[in-house]
Amino acid sequence: MKPLIIEAYPELSELGAFRVLKGTLDETSYRRGAEVLETPDGISYDLTLTNTGEGILLSGTASCTAHASCARCLAPATLEISGDVEGYYSLEPVDTLEGYEQDEFDCLDEDGKFDAAGPIEAALVYATPFVILCKEDCKGLCPTCGADLNEGPCACDSSDDIDPDNPFAVLRNLKFNEE
Numbered sequence: 001m002k003p004l005i006i007e008a009y010p011e012l013s014e015l016g017a018f019r020v021l022k023g024t025l026d027e028t029s030y031r032r033g034a035e036v037l038e039t040p041d042g043i044s045y046d047l048t049l050t051n052t053g054e055g056i057l058l059s060g061t062a063s064c065t066a067h068a069s070c071a072r073c074l075a076p077a078t079l080e081i082s083g084d085v086e087g088y089y090s091l092e093p094v095d096t097l098e099g100y101e102q103d104e105f106d107c108l109d110e111d112g113k114f115d116a117a118g119p120i121e122a123a124l125v126y127a128t129p130f131v132i133l134c135k136e137d138c139k140g141l142c143p144t145c146g147a148d149l150n151e152g153p154c155a156c157d158s159s160d161d162i163d164p165d166n167p168f169a170v171l172r173n174l175k176f177n178e179e
């Protein structure tokens, strides 16, 4: 994702100061592992930044309409995704904080800026269902003949009414070795 650079100063210089940021990122997709979810309408965010004294707390939501393929039937699936954005950026440079490793902590850069794109993407990834389906009760494809079972039963799983001319009718007479 393209960076969303936020400047903490001067508005967030004081303890307790906060700032609300809303907008839409002009991003047409995000990734979860090898999977690409298309977001043609962009990614909306509604963030609150608060100076907690030692750092800037980032909280809020990120949402989008995502398009992907159904894991069962491969038809297009449309999902409304909304996730909680969380982040924390130390006001002190990390190497002056005792007891913390560099990579355990985010901090503001020298100019008092940070990039909120990472936490926004993380919120979407976390909110994306593990198995993406076109509808909750998608019946998927027949593993034998590949028919879309949402459009009705295929020849393989019905023992009656099989048209003998159906090229798949023969499959019903196949005997599998019993274990």
Ligand SMILES: [Zn+2]
Residues within 6 Å of the ligand: 070, 071, 072, 073, 074, 075, 133, 134, 135, 138, 139, 140
């Ligand atoms: Zn499906």
Ligand SMILES: [Zn+2]
Residues within 6 Å of the ligand: 142, 143, 144, 145, 146, 147, 154, 155, 156, 157
């Ligand atoms: Zn079938």
